[in-house]
Amino acid sequence: MSEVRLIRPGVTAAAAAVPEQEEAALPHNIEAEQQLLGAILTNNDLYDRVASLIKPEHFHDPVHARIYEAATARIVKNALASPVTLKPFLENDEGLRELGGPAYLVRLAGAAVSSFAARDYAQMIYDLAIRRELMDLGRTISDKAQDVNVTSEPQEQIVEAEQSLYELSVQGTSESGFQSFMRAVTDAVNVANAAYQRDGGLAGVSTGFVDLDKKLGGLHKSDLLIVAGRPSMGKTALATNIAFNVAKAQKNGILPDGTESSVEGGVVGFYSLEMSAEQLASRVLSQVSEVPSDLIRKGDMTEGEFRRFVEAAKDLEACPLFIDDTPALPISQLAARARRLKRTKKLDVLVVDYLQLVRPSSERDNNRVNEVSEITQGLKAIAKELDIPVIAVSQLSRQVENREDKRPQLADLRESGSIEQDADVVMFVYREEYYAEREKPSEDNMDKMADWAARMERLHGKAEIIIGKQRHGPIGNVEMSFEGKFTRFGNLAQSWQGSADGFE
Numbered sequence: 001m002s003e004v005r006l007i008r009p010g011v012t013a014a015a016a017a018v019p020e021q022e023e024a025a026l027p028h029n030i031e032a033e034q035q036l037l038g039a040i041l042t043n044n045d046l047y048d049r050v051a052s053l054i055k056p057e058h059f060h061d062p063v064h065a066r067i068y069e070a071a072t073a074r075i076v077k078n079a080l081a082s083p084v085t086l087k088p089f090l091e092n093d094e095g096l097r098e099l100g101g102p103a104y105l106v107r108l109a110g111a112a113v114s115s116f117a118a119r120d121y122a123q124m125i126y127d128l129a130i131r132r133e134l135m136d137l138g139r140t141i142s143d144k145a146q147d148v149n150v151t152s153e154p155q156e157q158i159v160e161a162e163q164s165l166y167e168l169s170v171q172g173t174s175e176s177g178f179q180s181f182m183r184a185v186t187d188a189v190n191v192a193n194a195a196y197q198r199d200g201g202l203a204g205v206s207t208g209f210v211d212l213d214k215k216l217g218g219l220h221k222s223d224l225l226i227v228a229g230r231p232s233m234g235k236t237a238l239a240t241n242i243a244f245n246v247a248k249a250q251k252n253g254i255l256p257d258g259t260e261s262s263v264e265g266g267v268v269g270f271y272s273l274e275m276s277a278e279q280l281a282s283r284v285l286s287q288v289s290e291v292p293s294d295l296i297r298k299g300d301m302t303e304g305e306f307r308r309f310v311e312a313a314k315d316l317e318a319c320p321l322f323i324d325d326t327p328a329l330p331i332s333q334l335a336a337r338a339r340r341l342k343r344t345k346k347l348d349v350l351v352v353d354y355l356q357l358v359r360p361s362s363e364r365d366n367n368r369v370n371e372v373s374e375i376t377q378g379l380k381a382i383a384k385e386l387d388i389p390v391i392a393v394s395q396l397s398r399q400v401e402n403r404e405d406k407r408p409q410l411a412d413l414r415e416s417g418s419i420e421q422d423a424d425v426v427m428f429v430y431r432e433e434y435y436a437e438r439e440k441p442s443e444d445n446m447d448k449m450a451d452w453a454a455r456m457e458r459l460h461g462k463a464e465i466i467i468g469k470q471r472h473g474p475i476g477n478v479e480m481s482f483e484g485k486f487t488r489f490g491n492l493a494q495s496w497q498g499s500a501d502g503f504e
Contacts, residue, residue, distance in 0.1 A: 027131045028060035029124055036121040037067055038112030040075075041082055041105065046115055047075045050122035058129035063095040067105070083109050137164055159336045205266050205349060205389065208245025210491045211478045215467055216425065219246070219349060219389035223471075224380045224422060226355070228394040228413055229429035230401070234463060236274070236353050237283070237487040238429055239393050243268045243351045244284050247321040250348075266348025267320040269341050271334060273357035277323040283487050284321075288312040292485040320345070331378035332361040335385075342386050350386070352379065354393035355419070373418035380422045394419060396428075406435050410468045426469040431482060433459040463489060 036054075040046050056072070059065040070089045074081035083105035090096050096104060141161050145154075204218025219225065219242075229235035249265030272280045286293040289312035291305045301309065322341060329337075334352070341347045352358065360371040361378075376392075383390040396412045408428040413419045420426065436459055441448035463482035467475045481490040 026060065026135065027128045029128060030061060030064075032121045032124045033059050033061060033064045034108055035112060035114070036118055036125060037064060037071070038108040038110070039115045039118045039121070040068075040071055041086075041109040042112050043115050044071075044075050044081055046118045047072070047081075049119050053119075053126050054122045058126055060125075060128065060132070063093070063099060066090065066093060066095070067108075137161075159333050162336050162340055205246055206249065206264075207242045208249065209242075209478075209480060209489065211480065212465060215474070215476065215478050216470065217473060219391070220424075220472070221387050221389060222384045223389045223424040224376070224383050225389060225391045225425040225427065226394050226413075226419060226423040227391060227427050227429065228396050228408065230396050230406075230408070232434055233429040233431055234482060234484075234487070234489070235393050235429045237482075238427075238465070238489055239351050239353055239391055240270075240280065240283055240487070241287065241489045242391065243270050243321060243349065244287065244319070246349050247319045248316075250320050262346070262348050267341075267346045268322065269338060269347050269350045270321060270323045271329065271350075271352045271358075272323055272325045273327055273329065274353055275325070277325040280323055280325070284316065285309060285312050286486050287488040288316065290486055293487055294485070328357065328359050330359045330361050331375050334358060335378060335382050338382055338386060342388075347386060348388055350382065350388055350390045352390065352392040354395065355379070356395050369418065373422075376418045376422040406430070406432070407464075407466060408468075420469065423469060424471040425467065428466040428468055430464045430466055431459075431462070432464070433462065462492070 036050070040050075051072070054068070056065040056069040059068060067086070067090065070086050071081040074085060079085070083102065086105055087102040090105070091102050096102070100107070141157070144157050144160075204216070204220040204223075206213050206218050207216070227235050227239050246265050247268045250262055250267060251264040252260055253263030254260055270280065275283075282296050283293060285291075286296055289305070289308040291301060291309050295301050295305065296309065322345065324337060338347065338350055355375060356372070358375045358379075360374045379390050379392055382388075394413060396408050400406055400408050400412050407430050410420050410426060412428075413426070433456070436452070436455055439452070441452055443449055461481055461483065463480050465478040465480060467478065469475065479492055481492050482488070483490070
């Protein structure tokens with residue numbers, strides 16, 4: 001069959017400028033395209049089997065792309081797509097005229113020999129199209145790198161290239177649109193079965209905290225969890241503790257589908273936008289070695305404490321916890337780096353500390369509410385795209401301090417509309433001990449001093465995790481222990497479970 005030199009839809013100028021010899025050498029299979037088109041023109045029902053995989057731009061021959069596009073337009077309207085019905089739409093097509101005109105459509109339908117192989121032909125056409133796209137992307141990257149100007153930074157080009165590669169890698173891997181209820185029920189049963197088989201009865205990844213796991217059921221895939229609190233409440237400490245617990249428990253295994261993945265714990269990515277990687281590592285080492293973090297920072301350790309510190313560091317060398325402490329990351333770059341980590345090291349949980357330090361992709365809009373909305377929507381999109389739980393630390397507004405009861409509420413979230421709306425779970429960290437310390441009465445008033453001392457003894461070393469929103473479960477409170485000198489949360493010896501106030 002003679003080749004027609006036309007630019008197919010979506011091809012860049014770089015690809016259009018490719019010499020004739022190189023264009024001819026691009027990977028393609030004209031016979032597979034002819035067989036697929038012929039099968040569809042003979043039996044329109046086959047279109048539904050390939051529509052999620054094949055688009056017009058995947059055809060190498062531009063005439064075939066236009067035939068498929070015309071057939072698609074008819075079929076989606078529940079109209080017949082055959083050589084006869086397509087003739088009026090394509091008889092003036094110059095490319096088709098060079099191939100014999102509308103008679104070529106008849107030849108396509110007549111040459112179709114195996115309708116059952118339509119999906120195989122579609123897969124082959126798709127795979128070859130991806131190869132051509134990779135070659136096109138390589139040329140585009142090369143052309144952009146050669147074009148040296150002040151507005152195009154190399155780092156931005158790398159992010160664009162990685163995003164393009166990731167988008168290319170996930171094309172066609174899953175069918176979008178409607179799925180049968182049976183398939184949805186099967187997926188739900190598989191999740192419930194996995195939870196039933198686990199000792200803790202968790203459907204998600206364990207946080208390492210028994211009472212919190214009971215309330216949340218673990219960290220669920222595609223969920224956005226917000227950990228919020230006022231300064232010095234321990235919100236970063238809780239996020240760090242959860243991240244370390246997940247990474248420490250990581251174990252690989254074979255899933256029912258035969259792939260290897262984490263069956264316990266998981267690989268954790270941690271965006272530390274406030275603290276350096278070294279400071280975050282010191283917190284984890286303080287927690288594990290039980291050496292106060294302030295002594296580590298000052299280097300004021302005994303020989304025994306330093307030995308425990310070094311031994312803890314050796315034990316944690318292989319811990320799959322990856323830290324990125326690049327400040328003021330735009331949400332687009334944050335997503336690109338998460339994709340890269342998922343592709344290279346796997347990724348089971350992502351932590352962002354903290355949400356208000358993430359930058360929007362573009363700074364044209366100075367409206368802070370819109371910016372935070374873009375960031376929270378971006379984090380939720382990452383959770384769904386990578387199919388992982390995303391934990392984001394968030395600040396609370398100062399209005400908490402103006403109330404007699406300092407327990408935070410959903411309305412206390414900064415720019416609460418977008419955060420509250422996009423989050424699947426909102427948890428507040430509250431330590432009454434922090435406020436009680438600042439209410440110490442005068443030592444001259446013995447009665448008040450005695451009451452204060454009794455209150456401090458009751459509150460000492462305790463923290464409250466208030467679950468203000470949970471899309472798939474009950475809200476309520478979880479009491480935990482908190483050791484400030486180690487920045488460590490823990491399970492209370494006698495746990496108390498808050499009452500379930502309802503579901504959302």
